[in-house]
Amino acid sequence: MQTDQRIVVAMAELLRRQGYAATGIKQVVAAAEAPIGSVYHHFPGGKRAVAEAALRQSGAAYGELVTALLAPHDDLVDGIESAFAEAAATIEQTGWVNMCPVSTVAGEVADAEPALREVSAEVFDEWITQGVGLFRERGLSDDDARSLIIAVITALEGAFVMARTLRSGEPVLAAGRSVAAYARTLTTPATVSAG
Amino acid sequence: MQTDQRIVVAMAELLRRQGYAATGIKQVVAAAEAPIGSVYHHFPGGKRAVAEAALRQSGAAYGELVTALLAPHDDLVDGIESAFAEAAATIEQTGWVNMCPVSTVAGEVADAEPALREVSAEVFDEWITQGVGLFRERGLSDDDARSLIIAVITALEGAFVMARTLRSGEPVLAAGRSVAAYARTLTTPATVSAG
């Protein structure tokens, strides 16, 4: 792998574990087995530029992963349930490490790092666009599809934080039940019984 | 206000904006209008001890806030819908600052700061306990109550991160719709129509 790629990959790995502020450039080059000068040769913007590249790359990969988990299921509810179950298993097996750096980083940079907030926002927007497309194929209206994919993403993000903190897969499973129930109401018009 | 209290409050405020690693003790004492020596006099554990106190205090206050938003409503679904709507309005009015430092900090310290992860876990557990009590009073079973409060918390957490990043209240509203739909399925047994 090329030096610049190794740097980006190492940054992404550290970002999802520690966030942006706690991750040092020296730590990144040690993990990437690269000399520190290479960072500033390939990324004149320094630490921030490396982080931007890492967020974009990981964001795209993670968006494809979620799509790949949902796409095989013709039924929305089935797809969502299996995606959350898969996520719960993965995060537990990997020792409670976040699956994607975007969620870890977005919260700490939303106010203090405009450039990184902007990149994170672009990643979220791409995920939403992909999800809207997928859910529209399953018969949802534009508004419902958009509302549902946002519910899926926010539930996953929030559940990951709690799961890593509690060292338990329970939050991911509970969040999955919740979003699946919402998806069910959007696909099968329920008749509410009185009382 | 006492010096130690001002220090804790200033730390909490900075934590919810920037997270733990990016927040400096010098920044905290400047905001608290206290000499730096006071930090180590009142908190021998230094920065980490101040952050622990800030997380506990903010966690308790935020738990009471959510309870106060939910408690007045006899109907679960009404309470959840109004709580999320209130949250969306608040985060927008305050310039997209997070309402609570726990969610901002938990993600970045889950792997690297065991003491802070532990405190964050205690805060989450307290929120869950409070929510289970509240939802049981509304007639839910233990399991349903626990699943629902976890869904509420994770949805709020995840939605706040996305809202701050996108500078939009939409994620909080979408998350609220999703959780409210889940609560509705737990309270009103729905008859699903075929097709």
Added chain:
DNA sequence: GTCTATAGCGGGATAGAC
């Protein structure tokens, strides 16, 4: 107990040899 000056360290970034 309050407060200041400073130590000691690690951060990001750079200059310049090769």
Added chain:
DNA sequence: GTCTATCCCGCTATAGAC
């Protein structure tokens, strides 16, 4: 273009005057 040695700054934490 690769890589190393170093700079300079800001950090946490401390020592000690008051």
